[in-house]
Amino acid sequence: MKEEKRVLQLEEAECRILIHCLNDKRTELLQQEKDTGAVDEILLKVIDAPTKKSRWERDYAQR
Numbered sequence: 001m002k003e004e005k006r007v008l009q010l011e012e013a014e015c016r017i018l019i020h021c022l023n024d025k026r027t028e029l030l031q032q033e034k035d036t037g038a039v040d041e042i043l044l045k046v047i048d049a050p051t052k053k054s055r056w057e058r059d060y061a062q063r
Contacts, residue, residue, distance in 0.1 A: 009052075018046055 010018065022043045029036045 015046065015049075019043065022046065 022039055026036050026039045026043065029039060
């Protein structure tokens with residue numbers, strides 16, 4: 001069975017909060033000497049996620 005993908009649209013501030021929370025969890029796991037692999041993968045996905053310009057930004061850039 002094919003795994004479903006989910007797409008989230010986050011504001012810049014929301015993205016920073018998510019990165020901060022994931023980094024805190026990673027630090028906590030490191031202190032407990034537990035595996036951080038899953039958190040690392042998600043953290044990298046959030047950091048490397050492409051941005052999408054708003055319609056206004058695209059229109060303004062074309063002028």
